[in-house]
Amino acid sequence: MSADVIVLGAGIIGVSTALHLARRGKSVVLIDRRGPGEETSFGNAGLIQREGVVPYGFPQEWNLILRYGFNNRIDAHYHARALPKLVPFLSSYWWNSNKARHEAIAKAYAPLIEHSVSEHDVLIKAAGAEDLIRKDGWLEAFRSEAARDKEYAEAERLSRDYGIRFRKLDQQALATEEPHLKDVFIGGLKWEDPWSVKDPHGLTMAYLRYFESLGGRFIKGDAKSLRxxxxxxxxxxETGPVEAGELVVALGPWSDEVTAPLGYRFLLGVKRGYHMHYAPQGNAVLNNWTMDKERGYFLAPMSKGIRLTTGAEFADRDAPKTPVQLARAEAVARTIFPLAERLDAEPWMGARPCTPDMMPVIGRAPRHKGLWFAFGHAHHGLTLGPVTGRLIAEAMCGEKPFLDITAWRPERFKA
Incomplete structure (x- = not known):
């Protein structure tokens, strides 16, 4: 089989890229070892984070780093045996999270986030996926005045610098938004620009069906057989060899399995995460995608139940599951919202692909003709799928990309 383009990886980034190429008349074969959207894209918090212009940095306060060292938190956990291998990534991540460097990175990153909702909107309408989307933002709930005031100040800065909209909630306003939350919270903050997705895997599949309606093909295959x-x-x-003049690597945390044999050395780290779905007790309702800010977990009212998601686990990418953060988060979540039984047979785990400068790799491979990269989106894979797909497709088709992709080019990593 031959095509104009092969896209390796059928997560939200790969599907969006394949779709944008197909919209431009390219014949495209999308290849993954599993079904579309069954890896990292399957289990996120379901947010299109228009407010997320500042990528998640490594803590700079030594007292906070020390507290993380006790390894007993919900928002971060680590495997001690993996730390020696992770030191190069973590040290570079920490260095890039310095205040001045982090602010510069945020300015370079912001244009991607700025177009996240609008680019999803185009594909959502074309794919007929409007029933999967809510357009009423998400909220953070605060237990202390210190956390509240710090986040209010940051929200005001984001509003001033990037036009992000938000609304402050006092205790009564929060109770109106979420009447079944316990009164341990003194207030909240509602981010008004983001959209939420009731079934992230369902959205990926809707985009895939649209891709296939344009003549694209999905086939299971082995990315490591690339030559x-x-x-x-x-x-x-599984149907035999597929050949194409151009190829896009969109394999998320597995991208190095293809790029390393070709001589590219991306310092790609992994943040693993977990989720579980729950039924609510009785007639309890969770209205909003809600973060318990000081504890570091999310509750999201999705199609499959109330999804509880954890923070980041630093471990070997392929190490067995260790859902200790999920157990910690569940214990706390049950004290603030009436969760009933678990609805999944076992916790889901995924691996977020992270670069040490917190920005994705988007662009042409510097040393191979017809090779393109689209990976490393960390916590914002769902958010940035359509933006990335459009940028890659425009560059590949000889169009001027609607954003300057220089800041995200592969060349910033030295071989």
Whole structure:
């Protein structure tokens, strides 16, 4: 089988990229070892984070780093045996999170986030996926005045610098928004610009069906079988070899399995995360995607139940599950909202692909003709799928990308 383009990886980034290429008349084969959207894209908090212009940095306060060292928190957990291997990534991540560097990175990152909702909107309408979307933002709930005031100040800065809209909630306003939350919270903050997705996997599948309606094909195959073939590329699949003149690597945390053999050395780290769905007790209702800010977990009212998501676990990408954060988060969540039984047979785990400068890798490979990269979106894969897909497709088709992609180019990592 031959095509114009092979896209490796059928998460939200790969599907969006394949879709944008197909919209421009390219013949595209999308290849993954599993079904579309069944890896990292399956289990996120379901937010299109228009407010997320500042990427998640590494803590700079030594007292906070020390507290993380006790390894007993919900928002972060680590495998001690993995730390030596993670030191190069973590040290570079910490260095880039310095206040001045972090602010510069946020300014370079912000244009991607600025177009996150609008680019999803185009595909959501074209794919007929409006029933999966809510457009009423999400909220943070605060237990202390210190946390509240710090976040209010940050929200005001984001509003001033980036036009982000928000609304402050006193205790009564929060209770009106969420009458079944316990009164341990003194107030909240409602981010008004983001959209939420009631079924992230369902959205990926809606985009896939749209891609297929344009003539695109999805086939299961082995990305590690990639090899140069003539003037192009070849990948082995369950239906035989597929060849194309151009190829996009959108394999998320597994991208290095393809890029490293080609001589590229991206310092790609992984933040693993977990989720579980719960039924509510009785007639309890959770109205908003809600974060318990000081404890570091999310509750999201999704199609499959109330999804509880955890923070980041630093471990070997392929190490067995250790859902200790989920157990910690569940114990706390049950004290603030009436959760009933678990609805999943076991906790879900996914791996977020992270670069040490907190920005994705988007652009042409510097040393191979017809090779393109689209990975490293960390916590914002769902948010940035359509933006990334459009940028890659425009560059590949000889159009001027609607954003300057220089800041996210692969060349910023030295081989």
């Amino acid at each position: 140069q073939h003539g003037a192009g590329w070849q990948v082995q699949t």
